[in-house]
Amino acid sequence: MEFTLREEHRLVQSTVREWATARLLPRAAEMDRSGTYPREFIRELGEMGLTGVFIPEEYGGGGMDTVSYCIVIEEIARAEAALAAVLSVNNSLDCFPIFAFGTEAQKRTYLTELARGRKLGCYCLTEPTAGSDAASLRTTARRDGDHWVLNGTKIFVTNGVEADVLIVYARTGGDGARGISAFIAERGDPGLSVGKIERKLGIHASSTAEIVLQDCRLPAARLLGEEGAGFAVAMATLDGGRIGIAAQALGIARAALEDAVAYAKDRRQFGRAIAEFQATQWKIADMATRIQAGRLLMYRAAWIRDQGRRHTLEASMAKLFASETAMWAATQAVQIFGGYGYIQDYPVERHFRDAKITEIYEGTSEVQRLVIARSVLGGHHDTTASDGRGQA
Amino acid sequence: MNIVVCVKRVPDTEVPIRIRGDGRGVEESGLNFVLNFYDEHGVEEALRTKERLGGSVTLVTAGPARAVEALRTGLAMGADAAIHIQDPALASLDHIGTARVLAAAIKAVPCDLVLCGKLSTDDNAAIVGPAVAEFLGLPQATAITKLELGDGKATAHREVEGAVEVLEVKLPAVITVERGINEPRYPSLPGIMRAKRTAITTRTLADLGISAPPPARVELLGLTPPPKRQAGRRLEGEPAAVVHDLVRALHEEAKLL
Numbered sequence: 001m002e003f004t005l006r007e008e009h010r011l012v013q014s015t016v017r018e019w020a021t022a023r024l025l026p027r028a029a030e031m032d033r034s035g036t037y038p039r040e041f042i043r044e045l046g047e048m049g050l051t052g053v054f055i056p057e058e059y060g061g062g063g064m065d066t067v068s069y070c071i072v073i074e075e076i077a078r079a080e081a082a083l084a085a086v087l088s089v090n091n092s093l094d095c096f097p098i099f100a101f102g103t104e105a106q107k108r109t110y111l112t113e114l115a116r117g118r119k120l121g122c123y124c125l126t127e128p129t130a131g132s133d134a135a136s137l138r139t140t141a142r143r144d145g146d147h148w149v150l151n152g153t154k155i156f157v158t159n160g161v162e163a164d165v166l167i168v169y170a171r172t173g174g175d176g177a178r179g180i181s182a183f184i185a186e187r188g189d190p191g192l193s194v195g196k197i198e199r200k201l202g203i204h205a206s207s208t209a210e211i212v213l214q215d216c217r218l219p220a221a222r223l224l225g226e227e228g229a230g231f232a233v234a235m236a237t238l239d240g241g242r243i244g245i246a247a248q249a250l251g252i253a254r255a256a257l258e259d260a261v262a263y264a265k266d267r268r269q270f271g272r273a274i275a276e277f278q279a280t281q282w283k284i285a286d287m288a289t290r291i292q293a294g295r296l297l298m299y300r301a302a303w304i305r306d307q308g309r310r311h312t313l314e315a316s317m318a319k320l321f322a323s324e325t326a327m328w329a330a331t332q333a334v335q336i337f338g339g340y341g342y343i344q345d346y347p348v349e350r351h352f353r354d355a356k357i358t359e360i361y362e363g364t365s366e367v368q369r370l371v372i373a374r375s376v377l378g379g380h381h382d383t384t385a386s387d388g389r390g391q392a
Numbered sequence: 393m394n395i396v397v398c399v400k401r402v403p404d405t406e407v408p409i410r411i412r413g414d415g416r417g418v419e420e421s422g423l424n425f426v427l428n429f430y431d432e433h434g435v436e437e438a439l440r441t442k443e444r445l446g447g448s449v450t451l452v453t454a455g456p457a458r459a460v461e462a463l464r465t466g467l468a469m470g471a472d473a474a475i476h477i478q479d480p481a482l483a484s485l486d487h488i489g490t491a492r493v494l495a496a497a498i499k500a501v502p503c504d505l506v507l508c509g510k511l512s513t514d515d516n517a518a519i520v521g522p523a524v525a526e527f528l529g530l531p532q533a534t535a536i537t538k539l540e541l542g543d544g545k546a547t548a549h550r551e552v553e554g555a556v557e558v559l560e561v562k563l564p565a566v567i568t569v570e571r572g573i574n575e576p577r578y579p580s581l582p583g584i585m586r587a588k589r590t591a592i593t594t595r596t597l598a599d600l601g602i603s604a605p606p607p608a609r610v611e612l613l614g615l616t617p618p619p620k621r622q623a624g625r626r627l628e629g630e631p632a633a634v635v636h637d638l639v640r641a642l643h644e645e646a647k648l649l
Contacts, residue, residue, distance in 0.1 A: 011579065
């Protein structure tokens with residue numbers, strides 16, 4: 001057993017940390033206030049290969065592994081969490097399914113552009129009446145000659161305002177998971193429009209929008225994967241996506257810890273730095289410990305994925321623990337800052353607001369527990385194994 | 393245009409330095425090491441030149457096994473090849489000795505231009521670049537902010553007090569670069585993977601034809617931390633009296649007025 005990052009991982013870490021510290025961190029508070037991010041960030045990230053981290057170089061990606069992807073998302077989120085959401089959607093929810101399920105033509109047309117950061121992607125699964133119960137979605141796709149005609153409304157779409165390429169799930173058959181298919185839509189497709197733009201608690205700089213499909217006509221070649229296999233595409237995609245959200249959550253938790261440490265050493269009360277009080281020290285100790293535990297779960301899930309093995313359970317455990325750690329650590333950080341933690345002049349109230357979404361999107365904590373419990377109760381999880389080999 | 397760039401792995405200037413117990417070096421544990429800031433500009437200038445004119449970029453460094461990190465970073469930015477001079481005898485060299493060793497390695501690489509950072513941020517000496525030029529018998533220009541390459545010659549700009557000096561040197565030449573010369577790129581992920589696959593050439597002093605290491609003529613006696621900054625002083629009282637005290641303090645104590 002070994003716990004060291006490889007040389008290339010360390011180089012990825014120092015490179016992304018340098019970019020995030022120089023370019024992103026100084027803009028974080030302003031991005032949170034304005035609700036936007038500089039579009040040139042996507043170009044810069046694309047040039048570095050960060051918009052398609054694990055996509056092979058021949059399709060315009062970075063050609064690296066899931067461990068590298070975790071490092072990238074954590075470093076970006078440590079500086080500013082909304083851009084990590086933008087990036088994680090493009091990597092996990094757009095590049096991945098096109099790479100894994102797309103035809104060669106779809107990869108050449110869409111994947112290379114997404115992986116290079118020349119186009120931005122979004123993922124349209126959730127509907128007003130189909131959230132955690134995604135298999136109950138109602139958007140329909142009807143075959144009409146050489147086209148599919150889509151009708152329905154998708155909500156909570158991250159990158160919805162800016163996205164050029166949209167992965168859309170719609171019902172092509174009967175009820176339930178087997179009636180669902182995945183499609184690739186483009187901005188400007190007839191009948192596709194951006195609806196209501198949401199105002200959120202946190203991750204302000206990323207957009208969250210409604211996508212309206214009204215007799216939206218897509219050429220037959222836009223079907224992604226087999227007809228009726230859409231739910232399998234969605235679930236396979238979310239396994240990787242959840243590892244990315246774990247990384248985002250840990251980046252936020254680390255920001256909370258690092259900011260709290262700096263403040264606790266500097267802030268003096270009763271004649272000494274508050275870091276000298278045990279009440280502060282215990283909070284710091286617990287934050288650091290939980291972050292390390294979350295990171296180990298995340299790297300293990302990423303490592304199992306990189307072995308090409310099933311990692312649904314590990315991804316859920318990592319996402320669940322990391323996101324609850326982020327919320328908890330941000331709460332501790334606000335408490336350490338006291339009144340200063342509650343005002344917008346300091347960054348920890350932003351971490352607090354940003355952390356919450358990690359417990360909700362790409363599967364709520366409740367859904368993660370459902371996945372984990374099913375695996376354990378179903379006997380698919382060997383409770384003595386630590387390398388994921390016990391999983392059926 | 394074939395270019396050699398001298399690079400060095402140095403402690404990140406963002407992290408505080410602790411002096412080693414023996415007072416002759418810095419405590420390396422817990423330090424973050426990076427490619428020397430000015431060398432990054434050197435690598436960038438070499439890559440831009442290669443992208444414009446073709447040719448190749450070769451990195452060279454002298455140091456222990458861990459010095460290879462500077463080469464990997466430069467390769468990840470886009471350099472083609474790297475030479476690592478590694479020898480136990482390097483530890484006893486002074487700057488002139490290091491320059492002689494680097495020059496011996498560079499001599500074996502056919503090149504039109506040698507680029508160095510104007511200094512390395514760890515010891516601030518700015519000796520190695522100019523000394524490499526002397527050992528190679530090449531013309532040099534230091535602390536360059538703009539470099540234009542012509543047929544068999546280069547025009548180099550350097551900032552001096554109140555003016556910009558424009559120099560012309562015959563190629564091949566050694567140029568040390570200042571920060572303003574360019575904006576270095578970040579390594580890309582494909583670049584990092586290529587860097588991982590690139591074989592680094594290792595050379596000992598014997599490989600370079602240096603039988604006995606040149607004896608150091610300068611000895612480091614010790615390192616002491618800079619004096620702690622004094623806390624500021626708050627002047628209080630009537631505005632007129634405060635202004636009077638402030639002017640007196642600036643004049644007599646700070647000697648600024």
